[in-house]
Structures are given as C-alpha cells and as structure tokens.
Amino acid sequence: MVSCLAIFLCLIADSRASFETLLQDDECAEGAEACSLEALQRRAIQLEASQEEPAWEESVLAAWAHEPGCQGVLRGQCGAAAVVVEVEPESGGLTSKVYTAGAGGGRAPFDETKMTSIFPVASNSKILTSILLVVALADHGKVSMGETVSDFLGQKCSDLPEAVAKITLVQLSSHTSGLPAQPTNRHMEPCQRDPVNCNPYTKYTEQDLCETLREVTLGPKGHYLYSNLAFGMLGYFLELRMGLPYEQLAQTWVLHPLNMTSARVTLNESQWHEMTPPGKDASGEGRWRRHPYGILQGNGAFLVSVPDMGRLLGAMIKAERGQETPLAATLRQTLQPLAWSGYCACDACEEEELLKLSIPTAERGLVAMGWESSSSGLRRGWHKSGDIAGYSSWMAFNAALGRGAFGVDTCGGCGAKLGSLRGSAVQRMVRLLADGPPEKVVPLPQVALPELGALVGDFKACPAAPGKLQSTSLATLSLTLRGTQLLASTTSFTGEEGPMVTATPVSSAEADGLQAFSGVVLALSGPVGTIHGGPNEHGPLAEVSQRRTIHFLEEPFAPNKRGAAVLHIAGVDIFFVEDASQCP
Ligand SMILES: *[C@@H]1O[C@H](CO)[C@@H](O)[C@H](O)[C@H]1NC(C)=O
Numbered sequence: 372m373v374s375c376l377a378i379f380l381c382l383i384a385d386s387r388a389s390f391e392t393l394l395q396d397d398e399c400a401e402g403a404e405a406c407s408l409e410a411l412q413r414r415a416i417q418l419e420a421s422q423e424e425p426a427w428e429e430s431v432l433a434a435w436a437h438e439p440g441c442q443g444v445l446r447g448q449c450g451a452a453a454v455v456v457e458v459e460p461e462s463g464g465l466t467s468k469v470y471t472a473g474a475g476g477g478r479a480p481f482d483e484t485k486m487t488s489i490f491p492v493a494s495n496s497k498i499l500t501s502i503l504l505v506v507a508l509a510d511h512g513k514v515s516m517g518e519t520v521s522d523f524l525g526q527k528c529s530d531l532p533e534a535v536a537k538i539t540l541v542q543l544s545s546h547t548s549g550l551p552a553q554p555t556n557r558h559m560e561p562c563q564r565d566p567v568n569c570n571p572y573t574k575y576t577e578q579d580l581c582e583t584l585r586e587v588t589l590g591p592k593g594h595y596l597y598s599n600l601a602f603g604m605l606g607y608f609l610e611l612r613m614g615l616p617y618e619q620l621a622q623t624w625v626l627h628p629l630n631m632t633s634a635r636v637t638l639n640e641s642q643w644h645e646m647t648p649p650g651k652d653a654s655g656e657g658r659w660r661r662h663p664y665g666i667l668q669g670n671g672a673f674l675v676s677v678p679d680m681g682r683l684l685g686a687m688i689k690a691e692r693g694q695e696t697p698l699a700a701t702l703r704q705t706l707q708p709l710a711w712s713g714y715c716a717c718d719a720c721e722e723e724e725l726l727k728l729s730i731p732t733a734e735r736g737l738v739a740m741g742w743e744s745s746s747s748g749l750r751r752g753w754h755k756s757g758d759i760a761g762y763s764s765w766m767a768f769n770a771a772l773g774r775g776a777f778g779v780d781t782c783g784g785c786g787a788k789l790g791s792l793r794g795s796a797v798q799r800m801v802r803l804l805a806d807g808p809p810e811k812v813v814p815l816p817q818v819a820l821p822e823l824g825a826l827v828g829d830f831k832a833c834p835a836a837p838g839k840l841q842s843t844s845l846a847t848l849s850l851t852l853r854g855t856q857l858l859a860s861t862t863s864f865t866g867e868e869g870p871m872v873t874a875t876p877v878s879s880a881e882a883d884g885l886q887a888f889s890g891v892v893l894a895l896s897g898p899v900g901t902i903h904g905g906p907n908e909h910g911p912l913a914e915v916s917q918r919r920t921i922h923f924l925e926e927p928f929a930p931n932k933r934g935a936a937v938l939h940i941a942g943v944d945i946f947f948v949e950d951a952s953q954c955p
C-alpha cells in the first residue's frame with residue numbers, strides 16, 4: 372500500500388482537477404492553518420476512495436470476511452491474504468496483485484503493506500517437492516522415476532514387505548502408491564503437552580519410517596489415495612540421494628530459480644515472531660506449527676510469502692502455455708496426468724475423513740505430480756490445497772484463462788463444515804478468484820419459444836467414479852419454461868430443492884468460443900447452490916457476483932440426445948446428463 376503522502380502526490384500528478392477540488396475544500400478555505408498537508412492528505416484519501424470502484428477481487432475478500440464461521444470469536448483475531456496473477460496472452464507479461472481482509476471485516480492482523488510475512492503453505496509444499504523431484508531427475512540425472520522404496524531404504528530398513536519395497540517414485544508423487552494418509556506412529560506427545568506449537572511430524576526418524584512401512588496396510592496401487600506419508604518419503608529420499616537437507620535442496624534447485632526467496636522451513640525465534648502471523652483455531656486459540664519437522668518435510672514444511680506463491684503460479688501458467696520461463700520444462704512435467712484424482716479440502720481430505728462424508732463426494736479430475744485438475748468454464752485448471760491447525764490455503768490456475776490465485780487464512784480454515792467437502796471459506800474464495808469476475812453477457816435477441824422449449828428437461832449428475840463417489844452434492848439440474856422465461860434449479864442428493872433462477876441464452880466472449888462446440892450458453896441470474904455446499908447454500912461467498920452459466924455439450928455417442936448440461940458455478944464445472952446410462 373502507498374503511504375498517504377504518495378497518494379497525495381499521485382493525485383497531483385494524475386489529475387489537476389482533483390487537486391483543485393482539494394484546494395476548494397471548506398477546511399482549506401478557513402485559512403492556511405487548517406489547510407495543512409495532513410488535511411489535504413486526508414481529503415486525497417477520501418477522494419481516491421470515492422473515485423475508484425473497488426476491484427471485484429476486493430468484494431470477494433470482503434465476502435470471505437463475513438462468512439459464517441469467520442466472524443464471531445475470530446473477528447479481529449486473524450485474516451486472509453490472497454494473490455491473483457494474470458499472464459497477458461500477447462506479451463506474456465505478468466501482473467500480480469495482493470488482497471487482504473480481516474475476519475469479521477476490517478484489516479488483517481498482519482503486515483499487509485509489504486506482504487513480506489510468510490505463511491505455512493502446508494500441503495502446497497508437495498508441489499515444491501514434485502518440482503524438486505523432476506529437477507533431480509531430468510536436470511541432474513540423480514534419480515529415475517522407476518526407482519523404488521527399496522533403492523533408498525533397502526539397506527536401512529530390514530524386512531520391508533515386498534509390496535512396499537516395490538513402490539516407485541512416480542507412485543509416491545501422484546498419490547497412487549497405496550500408502551495411507553499418515554504414518555501410524557507419529558509422535559503426538561509433544562502436541563498433547565503443547566497444542567499451540569504442535570507439529571504432528573516432529574521428531575519423526577528413519578527408524579520410525581522403517582517401522583511404519585513394515586506394518587503398513589497398503590491400498591490398491593494405481594488408485595488415488597492422498598498420502599502425506601508418500602510425499603514425506605519423497606522429500607527424504609531426495610535428501611538421501613543428493614546429500615543435502617530438503618530445505619536447502621528446494622531453495623537451490625526450485626525456489627531460487629523461481630525467485631521465491633521468502634520460502635523457508637527452519638526459522639529462529641525472532642523470525643517466527645517477525646515474519647509469521649500466528650494462526651488461530653475456531654475458538655481463537657493460537658495454533659503455530661513450531662515444533663521442528665522430522666524427516667517427512669516434503670509433505671508440507673514450507674512457509675512462503677503470498678507474493679512468492681503468485682510467482683509460482685505465474686511460472687506454472689507460463690510453462691503450461693509453452694512460454695519461456697525458468698524451469699519451464701520441469702514445471703510442465705509436473706502437470707502430466709497420471710491417474711484419476713479424488714478431491715481434498717479442509718475437513719475432508721485425508722482418507723479417514725473422506726469416509727465420514729454424509730454424501731461420498733469427489734470431483735472427477737486427474738492427478739499429476741501433486742497437482743489435481745478440475746474444469747472451469749470447460750477449460751482444465753489445476754489446484755492444490757493445504758490445511759494445518761491454524762491455517763488453510765488453496766492455489767489454482769488456469770493456463771487457458773491466463774489466471775491463477777493463491778490464498779491463505781490464519782483462522783484455521785474457518786467456514787469449513789465437518790462431513791462435507793465444500794472446503795474452508797478461503798479455499799472457496801480462491802476458486803472464485805482464480806475463475807475471475809463475471810463477464811458482461813449480452814442476451815441473445817429473440818430466441819424462439821420452441822428453441823427454449825428444447826432445453827427443458829431434468830439432468831442428473833454423473834458419479835465421479837462409477838458406482839462410488841458423486842462429483843457434487845447437487846444431484847439434479849432442472850430447466851423449466853414459465854411463460855417465455857427459462858428457469859433453472861437444482862436439488863441435492865438428500866432431496867433439498869434449490870431456488871429457481873432465470874436462465875438467459877447469451878452471447879459473450881466466452882459463449883462465442885463455446886457456441887460452435889455446444890450450441891447454447893445460458894447465464895443464470897442468481898445462485899443455484901454450490902458444488903459441495905448444496906442447492907441452498909447461502910452466505911456471502913455463495914452469493915458474491917461470479918460467473919454462473921450452463922453449457923450444453925453434444926455427445927457424439929448419443930446423436931439424438933442433448934448430451935450433457937454443464938453447470939458452471941463457484942469456479943468449477945459440474946456435468947449432468949439426461950440419461951444416467953450415458954455417464955462415462
Ligand atoms: C524477484 O523478487 C523480488 C522481490 O522479492 C523482486 O524485487 C525482483 O524483481 C524479482 N526478480 C526477478 C528476476 O523477477
């Protein structure tokens with residue numbers, strides 16, 4: 372943020388009219404004394420506030436601040452910060468803007484001017500581990516993807532079960548090794564003694580790792596099973612092979628080339644206090660993962676500034692678009708799809724939590740090396756979540772849109788709901804920020820009634836994985852005609868009905884691209900629910916202005932049918948079909 376004086380000087384430079392308005396002000400007319408520089412500065416700030424329309428992004432942050440769960444006891448105690456990056460398609464130039472908000476409104480209780488604060492990015496560190504793996508692999512020939520657990524631990528751990536010994540690095544990096552979310556033998560005593568500074572991975576040793584691997588129950592290999600253990604092992608294997616600490620390896624080979632100079636794992640006392648905003652849990656208790664990590668750092672040990680997370684997203688977008696950027700080929704390799712993914716968000720990520728969901732829900736996407744995909748506006752984007760006590764975060768980018776966002780709260784993931792996959796408020800907020808503001812849409816003139824009537828119907832959500840998981844808590848999407856108006860509504864798997872909103876056939880920049888493909892794009896006049904919150908989810912984030920559309924896809928395998936209706940809400944696409952037997 373600019374200082375008062377700087378704003379004042381800018382106004383003078385930018386606009387003589389503004390300056391004259393200032394001089395004519397009452398306070399100034401009273402005499403030279405009242406017309407102090409300070410008074411002018413104050414007016415300048417007011418003037419600026421009244422002239423500039425607040426950015427859409429600020430309205431999204433404000434909605435976060437007023438989410439139920441992020442107010443109440445948390446008001447004034449914690450906040451959220453986000454960075455939004457955009458890559459200009461022609462020049463490849465990058466713009467990056469940081470936004471902050473305090474829970475319940477007002478300012479965030481951390482350095483919001485320079486944004487040099489570093490935040491635990493938790494599982495977002497897995498992406499740094501993946502990039503490090505590819506660097507070690509491709510650039511330095513130190514490892515190969517086919518190497519196995521036994522290549523690293525064979526000499527160190529006796530009696531490893533064969534299925535464990537044969538797990539490969541590629542399986543570890545794509546959550547397809549069958550290893551569970553957590554090791555069975557973490558040292559939890561320090562956490563019971565000192566919950567504020569609790570780090571559940573503290574003092575975890577190689578001996579502990581050997582022990583848990585000897586007794587582990589593996590899930591099926593090749594299937595997505597989110598694993599902190601796997602990524603922790605990956606980081607440790609790279610340490611063993613390259614002979615340097617994980618933090619130093621990541622700094623040298625990944626963070627320095629990407630100019631993410633704030634990132635670190637180990638902090639001394641004064642750095643904790645000066646650089647790191649303490650996290651809070653729902654009751655306002657402090658939560659700071661300060662106990663030092665053991666050997667499983669690769670799963671989530673980094674603290675990074677918000678602008679530096681923007682640098683990572685900018686580099687990912689440029690790399691996926693084929694632009695020249697440091698580590699471009701490496702970054703692209705971390706986006707090679709490896710298996711179907713599940714879905715991970717605050718309160719419902721790791722496997723035991725996934726089992727407690729009222730409706731087993733997962734977005735059907737792809738998993739690459741740590742990244743998970745989902746589509747928004749029929750374009751594929753990538754995302755990663757991070758959750759630890761005191762902090763929740765999310766990053767997402769869409770190379771076709773040239774847009775990405777990262778956000779973190781220090782409010783312990785406020786706004787999450789146990790037993791639901793909707794994620795914390797900050798995670799939902801980042802999906803909206805990454806998706807971008809609603810476009811100006813132009814209704815198509817004179818759509819004939821029969822054409823509208825042809826869109827009427829009931830569509831059902833396809834399961835994410837056949838027979839297992841739903842892709843959303845929205846079960847059906849209905850389109851009905853009332854007079855000359857087309858209305859859309861949704862229902863949930865538990866039978867809740869959502870509101871009816873107008874669905875207007877539109878032409879827009881986005882629609883133009885899609886019309887050749889799908890025929891029709893409808894813009895919705897209001898919220899019809901959210902993907903994991905259900906049809907009646909209310910609250911500032913569900914209602915903030917955003918892109919809400921329905922696209923129709925023609926299915927080549929069902930030539931006389933309308934195929935799928937794709938509902939785009941809250942930054943994600945949900946696929947519905949008329950005939951569930953058509954589900955892939
Ligand atoms: C690296 O980041 C710093 C801020 O941390 C910035 O001042 C500098 O311009 C960046 N350098 C490059 C090469 O982007």
Ligand SMILES: *[C@@H]1O[C@H](CO)[C@@H](O)[C@H](O)[C@H]1NC(C)=O
Binds near residue numbers: 639640642
């Ligand atoms: C903490 O580390 C910083 C950076 O290395 C150093 O400048 C500072 O003196 C250290 N403080 C203490 C108390 O050790």
